[in-house]
Amino acid sequence: MDLSMSLTDVLALLALGGVAGFINVLSAGGSMLTLPLLMFLGLPPQVANGTNRVAITLQSVTAVGGFRRMGHGNLKVSLLLAVPAILGSLLGAWLATDVPDAVFEVVLVLAMVGASVFMLLPQPRLDTRPLTPERLGPVVYFAMFLIGLYGGFIQVGVGALFIVVLYRILKIDLPQVNVFKVAIVLLYTLPALLVFALNDQVRWGMGLTLALGNITGAFLAVRVNLSPRGAQWVKWLTLTMVAAILLRLVLH
Incomplete structure (x- = not known):
């Protein structure tokens, strides 16, 4: 634990990390x-930004392991999608290590607003089907590169981008979108975390404390994922908390 962390800091990291x-x-x-x-x-x-990647990495390990134990996932397709995302994340993380504080805060607010608006949009009902390698192509790979670029830079709301590509374009059902999402995020977050660590932009004590909460939340979420309506109430919980955080950021 970082010596600078108070008990309140630790509890906040664990609680919000779990959510x-x-x-x-x-x-x-x-x-x-x-x-x-x-x-x-x-x-x-x-x-x-770098410290947050510690929690994302360990949370993703937990989720991927949980889904695999339940028999969900497609390693070949996940790896095919992850390769361009990894390349994008390396570039995004490298750009993020040197961005001015004021610029980053503006990007953060815009990303949070954009992700919140997307979450308010109704998801169309689609005829979904399994994802196989032959359904992939240059457009999908380029989209994965852009998702990796964005995720490497800031990560905020990246799940919304996966929904656009995997659900709306490739028409995979939402529970399977979550299975592919956590696998790809794990694979592209590892090199991004390395970039931040090499630039001394990771505080491991805070990151690992946050990760304990994230891991717990991910463990529970894997068991809820199979319910088609499992994430509906989560959206409103997220938006309520984000509204309060945005107010704090803007007034800061």
């Missing part, structure tokens, strides 16, 4: 809670 881990697996927007929290606890924006 974020649950949200990240079932829907989108967990980083809209945890990234501002790390900044409110005194970390510079770039360091908060």
Whole structure:
């Protein structure tokens, strides 16, 4: 544990981390809670951005392991989708390590507003089908590169982008979108975390404390994922908390 952390800091990281881990697996927007929290606890924006990746990585390990034990996932397709996302994340993380604080805070607010608006939009009912390698193509791979670029840079609301590509374009059912999402996020977050760590922009004590909460939330979310309506109430919980955080960021 970082010596600078108080008991209140630890409890806040564990509690909000648990909520974020649950949200990240079932829907989108967990980083809209945890990234501002790390900044409110005194970390510079770039360091908060890097530290948040510790929790995302371990949360994703938990979710991927849980889904695989339940027999869900397609390793071949996940790897095919992850390769361009990894390339994008390396570029995005590299750009994020040197962005001015004021610019990052503006990007964070815009990302949170954009993700919140997307979450308010109704999801169309689609005839979904399993995802196989032959259904992939240049457009999908380029979209994965862009998702990786965005995720490497800031991660906030990246789940909404996966819903656009995997659900709306490739027409995979939403529970399976979550299975692919956590696998791809894990694979592209590892190199992004390395970039931040090499630039001394990770505070491991805070990141690991946050990760304990994220892991717990992810563990519970894996068991809710199979319910088609499992994430409906999560959206409103997320939006309520995000509204309060946005108000704090804007008035800061």
